[in-house]
Amino acid sequence: MNLWFTEHHSPNVKFSIKVDKHLYSGQSEFQKIDILQTPEFGRVLTLDGLVMCTEKDEFIYHEMITHVAMATHPHIKNVLVIGAGDGGTVRELVKYPTIENIDMVEIDQMVVDVCMEYMPQTASKLTDPRVHLYFEDGLKFVRKKENEYDLIIVDSTDPFGPGEGLFTKEFYGNCYKALTEEGILVNQHESPFYEEDALGMKRAHQKIMGFFPISDVYQVHIPTYPSGHWLFGFASKKFDPIQDLDASAWNGLGLETRYYNPKIHVGSFALPNYVKEQLKDVEPKH
Ligand code: AG3
Numbered sequence: 245m246n247l248w249f250t251e252h253h254s255p256n257v258k259f260s261i262k263v264d265k266h267l268y269s270g271q272s273e274f275q276k277i278d279i280l281q282t283p284e285f286g287r288v289l290t291l292d293g294l295v296m297c298t299e300k301d302e303f304i305y306h307e308m309i310t311h312v313a314m315a316t317h318p319h320i321k322n323v324l325v326i327g328a329g330d331g332g333t334v335r336e337l338v339k340y341p342t343i344e345n346i347d348m349v350e351i352d353q354m355v356v357d358v359c360m361e362y363m364p365q366t367a368s369k370l371t372d373p374r375v376h377l378y379f380e381d382g383l384k385f386v387r388k389k390e391n392e393y394d395l396i397i398v399d400s401t402d403p404f405g406p407g408e409g410l411f412t413k414e415f416y417g418n419c420y421k422a423l424t425e426e427g428i429l430v431n432q433h434e435s436p437f438y439e440e441d442a443l444g445m446k447r448a449h450q451k452i453m454g455f456f457p458i459s460d461v462y463q464v465h466i467p468t469y470p471s472g473h474w475l476f477g478f479a480s481k482k483f484d485p486i487q488d489l490d491a492s493a494w495n496g497l498g499l500e501t502r503y504y505n506p507k508i509h510v511g512s513f514a515l516p517n518y519v520k521e522q523l524k525d526v527e528p529k530h
Pocket residue numbers: 294295296297305328329330331332333399400401402432468469470
């Protein structure tokens with residue numbers, strides 16, 4: 245049998261992964277959930293037919309969505325994670341003994357249940373006693389919060405379907421309010437490369453900038469996402485991701501990472517000119 249998974253990366257581009265076995269397929273209240281066993285990427289989680297994470301490259305995404313903020317702000321104790329049902333972001337956060345509480349708000353409990361069973365590599369730390377799981381809409385959850393979190397990580401799907409609300413002005417404004425005076429917001433920021441993704445990333449930047457005095461974007465290389473070139477947003481009330489990075493303090497923690505290090509941290513904020521231009525397009529002109 246010759247079985248392949250295919251995702252459209254643009255209306256004119258398809259990306260295919262050879263599949264050994266279709267391990268799981270289910271339809272939740274919110275989306276279609278599939279787990280594939282593949283020879284190149286190991287297990288792959290897809291939602292509504294889009295790759296969310298693979299065993300082989302998820303470390304890049306999850307380390308970079310977590311450690312950049314953690315190495316910048318020295319006193320992060322209370323963290324809110326939105327989305328992130330596969331558990332990879334939480335796995336990275338629990339490496340820090342200084343974090344006291346992690347609230348994780350995932351709209352779809354079935355994603356967590358399926359990942360607990362099929363993706364233990366990412367999901368196994370969801371049982372850490374500091375982690376509190378809430379199965380509800382992140383958009384509604386943050387409305388009720390004020391001056392509570394040192395860090396909010398938005399580990400969402402793309403800006404359509406169940407993740408759409410996590411790309412709105414209302415949501416970013418409520419994140420601002422839910423953060424402490426020194427708080428940082430890191431979000432899954434789409435890709436600059438194909439038109440549709442670039443539109444999503446520009447819109448997100450425009451909205452986030454309206455609330456935060458520091459609003460930067462940094463890049464990563466994720467082989468299984470459209471174009472492989474992906475961005476995260478770093479929005480902050482006080483800390484600058486480069487000036488305030490304490491590389492020796494972070495190195496002193498002795499954490500094991502396969503992608504992140506303080507040099508990559510600094511380098512990831514150096515953007516190609518075409519990306520800088522896209523961001524400038526939506527920034528207010530002075
Ligand atoms: N979040 C989804 C990133 C976007 C992927 N898009 C795509 N394949 N079209 C990943 C969640 C990982 N915790």
